[in-house]
Structures are given as C-alpha cells and as structure tokens.
Amino acid sequence: MRRIAEEVLGEEKARLIWSRLDIVGDIAILKRPLTDSITVSDLARVAEELVRRLPYIKSVWLAESPVEGPYKTRRFTHLAGEERSETVYVEHGCRFKVDIRRVFITPRLNYEHLRIAKLVSSGEVVVNMFAGAGLFSIIIACKSKPRKVYSIDINPDAYRYMVENIELNKVGDTVIPILGDAAKVIVKELGGVADRVLMPLPELALDYLPYAVRALRGKGVIHVYLHVSTPKGTDPLKTSEQLVRDRLRELGVRHVVLGSRKVRPVAPRTMQTVVDVVVESD
Ligand SMILES: C[S@@+](CC[C@H](N)C(=O)[O-])C[C@H]1O[C@@H](n2cnc3c(N)ncnc32)[C@H](O)[C@@H]1O
The missing domain is CATH 3.30.300.110 (Met-10+ protein-like domains)
Incomplete structure (x- = not known):
C-alpha cells in the first residue's frame, strides 16, 4: 500500500x-x-x-x-x-460487524483489547462501561473465562452491532449487552457486581469514576483510559497516574495504582493512556 x-x-x-x-x-x-x-x-x-x-x-x-x-x-x-460503510472486522480471531459511519471502531486498540482479556481470571464479573460494538467484551469472553461481562453503550447503533457480534462469536451466555448511560445503568442494576471495570472513554473517565467504583464488589480493578497532553519535559504516564490518584482521593476511596501504559497517540502532542488501579469500595 x-x-x-x-x-x-x-x-x-x-x-x-x-x-x-x-x-x-x-x-x-x-x-x-x-x-x-x-x-x-x-x-x-x-x-x-x-x-x-x-x-x-x-x-x-x-x-x-x-x-x-x-x-x-x-x-x-x-x-x-x-x-x-458496513464491514466485518476480524481481531484476535473474533469477528465484528460494524458500520464505520455509525459506531466507533479502530484497529489501533488491538493490543490493548488482548492485554485486558489476558488479565481476566476465570469466574470474574466484568463491567465494560463504554463498550462500542463490543470489542473488549467479546475478546474477553473468547480468550478468558469470565462469569459475565456486562457490556454497556449509549449509542443504539453500537448496541445493535454489539448484539449481532455477541451472536456471531457465540458468547451469548457470557456477554450481556445493555443499551444506556453507564452511570444510570450501574446505579439502577449493576451496583456491587464487578471484579473488574473497563472505562474506555477518556472524555468521561474521571467524571464517571464514582460509578465504576460503585459497580465493584468490594475490591477490584478499574482500567481508566485518559487523554493527556504531552508537552516537552512531562511524562504522560506520571500525569495520568496522578490524575487518577487525585480523583480517587477526592472520592475518599482506598486504592493502589498497579501501573499504566501508553495506548496510542491520538492527536499532535496528545496521548491515550490507561491506568490500572485496584480499588477497595465499602
Ligand atoms: C471510544 S468508544 C469505545 C470503544 C470500544 N470500547 C472499543 O474497544 O472499540 C466509546 C463508546 O462510549 C459510548 N458512550 C458515550 N457516552 C456513554 C455513556 N454515557 N454511557 C455509555 N456509553 C457511552 C459511545 O457511544 C462509544 O461507543
């Protein structure tokens, strides 16, 4: 090419x-x-x-x-x-029908999808707050043995494709698609259910962190995705970890940052990062 x-x-x-x-x-x-x-x-x-x-x-x-x-x-x-604009995209052996004009899709999260899937232990319950067409959720269900993956998205088209992709990959016993605002869904039906929460929407991650904490069953892991600017002389990972620590401190939540990584550049001098943090909720 x-x-x-x-x-x-x-x-x-x-x-x-x-x-x-x-x-x-x-x-x-x-x-x-x-x-x-x-x-x-x-x-x-x-x-x-x-x-x-x-x-x-x-x-x-x-x-x-x-x-x-x-x-x-x-x-x-x-x-x-x-x-x-509709196609079938294959990633890690899973198939995803998507319309590039109607749902978020990028092959550039490929490594991150598998990294998270490999972290999931057998029997875990996962809440994916911003699931899109279901990529993280379905790859987790295919590659690991979670008990349930609650997979939420607010975009009706993303939800429709997610439902179809769950069928396509035969993970209907594990992945539960939910249409709605993640905060409202968690408050209404997913409080205290999860061992792990994914927040793959940088623009809402810090605002919605209280709901991720609320979804956890006692102690669990939250993956917080952020966009941070990268002016010269700064470390995007240190900045990201600090943002998450500050927010969790503000919420009065006990936590330990496990680590962070650069996911991908998203704009000139802007990096998508992820912070993996263990949180203990009461
Ligand atoms: C960056 S995309 C998710 C990407 C997806 N996880 C993947 O790996 O392909 C963010 C998604 O969050 C959804 N979204 C935005 N606001 C939301 C909300 N308040 N509650 C639930 N989903 C929301 C959007 O519709 C979009 O599909």
Missing part, C-alpha cells in the same frame, strides 16, 4: 498519509492529512489505485473529522470502490 501511495503521489506526500491509513475489514480509511499540500483529489487517486490493485480493499473512505460527539463517530466522505 505504501508503494502504491508513493507511485501516485511521490515519496514525500506518501509519507504524510501512510501513518494515517487504517484497514477495517475490507474498508480502507484515510484520515485527512495534517497538511494542505495534499488535496482530496490526491487522496481519491490513491484510493482508486488501492481498490484497483488490492483485491481485499473494496471501499475507501476519507475520515473528515476526528472522533466526535457522544457516540465518538467520525464524518466520512466516500473516495473509491463500493459506497458501503
């Missing part, structure tokens, strides 16, 4: 779009380059060539915006191939 981009645009321009290309199923997504020197017609030419020469790419879309709004979706323009 890199060679195709280089042939169409030259080495310098190809370098600027290469790292902004994602493949989801049989769809290629080009994120708008961070420079005006590459036009939409440049990208359309690359897209045409990708479809013409790579049989596994059926459709190419330009992501016009970063993820936005409560459902964390992007605005897209069709560039080449079939004008279809």
Whole structure:
C-alpha cells in the first residue's frame, strides 16, 4: 500500500498519509492529512489505485473529522470502490460487524483489547462501561473465562452491532449487552457486581469514576483510559497516574495504582493512556 501511495503521489506526500491509513475489514480509511499540500483529489487517486490493485480493499473512505460527539463517530466522505460503510472486522480471531459511519471502531486498540482479556481470571464479573460494538467484551469472553461481562453503550447503533457480534462469536451466555448511560445503568442494576471495570472513554473517565467504583464488589480493578497532553519535559504516564490518584482521593476511596501504559497517540502532542488501579469500595 505504501508503494502504491508513493507511485501516485511521490515519496514525500506518501509519507504524510501512510501513518494515517487504517484497514477495517475490507474498508480502507484515510484520515485527512495534517497538511494542505495534499488535496482530496490526491487522496481519491490513491484510493482508486488501492481498490484497483488490492483485491481485499473494496471501499475507501476519507475520515473528515476526528472522533466526535457522544457516540465518538467520525464524518466520512466516500473516495473509491463500493459506497458501503458496513464491514466485518476480524481481531484476535473474533469477528465484528460494524458500520464505520455509525459506531466507533479502530484497529489501533488491538493490543490493548488482548492485554485486558489476558488479565481476566476465570469466574470474574466484568463491567465494560463504554463498550462500542463490543470489542473488549467479546475478546474477553473468547480468550478468558469470565462469569459475565456486562457490556454497556449509549449509542443504539453500537448496541445493535454489539448484539449481532455477541451472536456471531457465540458468547451469548457470557456477554450481556445493555443499551444506556453507564452511570444510570450501574446505579439502577449493576451496583456491587464487578471484579473488574473497563472505562474506555477518556472524555468521561474521571467524571464517571464514582460509578465504576460503585459497580465493584468490594475490591477490584478499574482500567481508566485518559487523554493527556504531552508537552516537552512531562511524562504522560506520571500525569495520568496522578490524575487518577487525585480523583480517587477526592472520592475518599482506598486504592493502589498497579501501573499504566501508553495506548496510542491520538492527536499532535496528545496521548491515550490507561491506568490500572485496584480499588477497595465499602
Ligand atoms: C471510544 S468508544 C469505545 C470503544 C470500544 N470500547 C472499543 O474497544 O472499540 C466509546 C463508546 O462510549 C459510548 N458512550 C458515550 N457516552 C456513554 C455513556 N454515557 N454511557 C455509555 N456509553 C457511552 C459511545 O457511544 C462509544 O461507543
């Protein structure tokens, strides 16, 4: 693919779009380059060539915006191939039907999905507060032996795909899809049930931390995902751990930070991180 981009645009321009290309199923997504020197017609030419020469790419879309709004979706323009935005994406042997225009999806959480799945012990109850099309939840159910994974999302389309993906991966005995606001769902029906809580929505993580604590059955682990800016001379992991410690202290909750890691860069000088923390709730 890199060679195709280089042939169409030259080495310098190809370098600027290469790292902004994602493949989801049989769809290629080009994120708008961070420079005006590459036009939409440049990208359309690359897209045409990708479809013409790579049989596994059926459709190419330009992501016009970063993820936005409560459902964390992007605005897209069709560039080449079939004008279809639904596909089946395979990760760690699990299959996920998604519509890239209707639900959040990125292959860049691939490592993190499996990392969390491997941490889950047999018999655990997990609450995934921001489940999207069900990737963390289903990969956990396929790779580990949780008792239950409660999988919440507020986006009706994400919920619909999650239900379908649970069927597709035959994990209906374990993964329970729930449509709604995670805070309300936990208060109403999931208080004190969980050994582990996932919070893969950085924008709400610190605000919703009290609900994650509330979902725990006594002592348990919370995975808090954050976006932190990374000015020179700062350590995004130290910043992230401090943010989580400060918030838990404010809530008066006993806790021990197990560790943290950089998940992926999400914007210039902004990093997605995760802090794994053991929390004891009363
Ligand atoms: C970053 S995406 C989740 C990604 C997903 N965990 C994955 O691995 O692909 C965040 C999700 O949170 C959902 N969301 C936003 N606000 C919510 C809320 N208050 N309660 C539950 N889900 C919410 C969005 O609809 C979106 O699907």
